[in-house]
Amino acid sequence: MPTITVDPSDFQELLGFAMDEAALGTHLDLVKGEFKGRDEAGQWRVELNDTNRPDLWSAEGIARQLRAARGRRRDYPFFRGEPCGEIRVEPGLEAIRPCVAAFVVRGVRVTERSLAQLIQTQEKLAENFGRKRKDVAIGVYNLAKIRFPVSYRAVDPRAHAYVPLGFEEPMPLAEILTRHPKGIQYGDVLAGHARVPYLTDAGGLTLSMPPIINSRELGEVQPGDSELFVEATGTDLAKVLLALDILACDLADRGGRVQRVRTVFPAATPFGREVDAPRDLDLGLSIPLTEFGRLLGVPVTPVEVDNVLERYGCEVHVEGQSVRVVLPPYRADYLHPVDVVEDFAIARGYETFEPRMPRDFTAGRADPVSLLEDKTRDAMIGLGYEEIISNILTSRTELRTHMQREAPPLVEVANVMNENFAALRDSLLPCLLRVEARSGTATYPHRLFEAGEVAWFDPQAPHGSRTRLLLGALVVHREASLSEAHADLDFLAQQLGGEVSLREEEHPSFLPGRSARVLLADRPIGWLGELHPGVLERWQIGVPAAAFELELEPLL
């Protein structure tokens, strides 16, 4: 979810009418946006929640949507018309970065303010929509210095050199990849390829090494410039074209005159061998009128659909009992008729729908395991135990080293961020001991319990592990002993209606001779024991402790 910065006066110029912060807050519903306040420079910060609407990630895009709601739609004629220049794509890029397209814009007065917005839009499109420049990256150049046709080809990075933005001396492409900050940041997009994409003009001057960095000579846009060449490269031509469509509309909204550029590919693409950009992807959907009523729960007429969606920037054709809704050229997000219906609801305003209670009667019900869990908790509280709740994600150290255990294997995380949260607990005792270790100042006796989920490693299970519900109980005070824990376990088992017996067995966390398996009939369902002094020492607990732990589901 991108957050963008909007200059309030620039934004209102784009809108064509005044709007203050409070009004913006309510209008942002139209773009699924959230006002996040002003930054230090007094700029508005706006978060855009729709990851499928990259056209909204700019001041121009937000203004465009808000303008449409006032019936001020702008026509973008440049999606038709003859190209004014050409890019020639040479074979050899298919496996590297096959797609490129471009347009030019004239008569746009580049100012500090508009340049900041342009760079922000370019970055958001490349980072979020273009997935960190992998799918799409955008370059903007000073058109006045470029001679057509432009060439796009794959080259040996050691055989060519240019002066990248931010540097003074020519650098071989290979060096830019390893030394230039952008090369370091985005170099992995080209990793594993012997050749790299290279854009040059008819005079042999370098535009850029897409998607890394522009040349200083042609690719440095400055306030005062008025003619720009805008290209996009990537792996998916539809995405490349959509990114350019959005940028073209943004620049047109600032008064620029956009003209198309033709790209000639060595082989046919889904859009033909010759592709002119900007190109209207002309996405539309037919949808039966009844769908609106069915999904929304209110009657909807064709006239209303027409009026409301027109005010959302769409083109509506009523065709008998259906409507055909065509998206504006800067959008390509309709996957299913339900998307059209949502646009309709947003444009009409969610507040215009009167909420209605679902009328179906259903019986509420707790899961049987949860009921058992609740009964267990009640019994433990009756025994005077205080309930704790802990994180399930914890560390191997707490689960194994501190418990003097080595086996069984744990369910562990592959992409560890923090060693303290690297494994799922398979027992509740470490969680109880963690609380005890931090609660030495609390009045004794301590009787603690937790009922909660753990994960047991089990390569035979469908997910390589089983989630189990356990009860863990810990008694800590100067005279805490196995007998006390045993008496509590006995009461609990009787409350839960299970015939529980003990079988003496050693456990590394418990004192030898003072631990036992808890059996339900003949099935082991848990442990009872006095904590081993070694374990208490590792947890830095200075008071004796006894504990038991049970699997609850077998008691169902």
Added chain:
Amino acid sequence: MKPEELAATLHPLEIRVLLALGPEGRLAERTFSAEGVTQAQLRTVIEWQLAKECMRLLATEEKTWVELTELGEKYAAQKTPAQAIFKLFQTQTTLSSAQLAASLPVYDQAERGSAFGALKKENCLLEVENGVFSWKPAASLPARFSLEQALIEKVKAAGRQEMSALTLEEKSLVEGGSRKRGKEKGVFRLVTEQARQLELTELGQAVREAARKLGRSGDEVNALTSAMLADGSWRGKSFRRYNLQIRPPRRVAGRRNPYREFLDRVRRKLIGLGFEEMRGQLVETEFWNMDALFMPQFHSARDIHDVYFVKQPTHAPALEEPFASRVAAAHSDGGQTGSRGWGYDFDRERSRRLVLRSQGTVLSARWLHRAAVPGKYFAVARCFRYDQVDATHAPDFFQCEGIVLGEQIDFVTLLGLLRLFAKEVARAEEIHFAPAYFPFTEPSVEIHVKHPTLGWTELGGAGIFRPEVVRPQGVEVPVIAWGLGLDRMAMMAMGLDDIRELFSSDLNRMRTTNVRLRD
């Protein structure tokens, strides 16, 4: 408290002490005595009176007391060994060591030996031949031995004797007798005590006056006994009034964890609203965690910086059919769902990748194909996100999510349900519905509620499941999917500002955290 109230609730021991005090209300510890009050009880009474500000401390003086040790008690009854030896020689001219021992069996070897040595040193005893002794003719017992005996008897008679009241000779005897021979062997023991001088405050005077007026005698009955009930003697007895303003001792009791108590309340509420509970597994496949929810495999929320991947085993061996094929088709080209699909090559292997459940919606996805129509379901499920743990991010957390299936389900009933949640779960009357984006719902909505202290805050997100989500599960009716953000509500109800404290490991903190019913 007023003097009258205090007087009515005084303990009988306090009454006895107050009534035994002179008119000026002075009390000197250790010398003061009241009938039926031991010295230990007097100390307790003084503590109570000081706490109630009925008495004030004037001075504390230190007194050293001479007491008899066990040995001293013995010599008080049996005479000292030196006395006994002197007495023997009154009737015998010579005595051997062995005869001496046989004649004085009440003393042990060491006692006899040291007395013998002391007498020899004083030249009272003469060795006439080897091992045979006689008393120096005409010599009497040196004064210090008889003085010692006299002091022992004097202390015995008084029970204890103040050190400062002794003569110089007595003092040196005591010091010699208590120090030189060590504690166990000594005859005297020195005990240093603080003795307080106290007097009644104005309140104390008033309380004493009030107690007299109330006719309190200090003989009130403290507790009713079974015997009194059995013989009826409770009749005619007066019972001490209790002071109920005293803070009772703090209990340590069994208790639900406050955060769980909050979650229990939400669960109960949802069951009350007709929802059936769902439970699931902590480890999930990417298929159910994301694919089945129509999150494209290239979605940024699916990468290594958002989801925890399981180390071993990395993949589930197989996926459930026909769901796997139908979901794959929905992603690629829409399949039978009426959608264009995301238009990419769906990776089946990626689908089997095991992750820690990252959203509660997994349970809804899993429940779809077995859900009843009409049906309402909910889960309070533990979820895991790859986030830096801080005041707003926990390593794992609860999500409260669910679905509602029905022929009559549509956008306005979705709004109706959310309004109900706002009222029942968050007790909010003022609400706002905002358009939202979730990959698995369309239309999507966020509900904001006006909280009395937090102001406008997001209560949850919801929407109608996309056909690409429900059709592959064989569901033909519309399905509401909803989720409520509980953490902020829980923190509010528990008065916390750090999310990590929901899972507190500090028992003191847990014992004092309460869940307010009104939040």
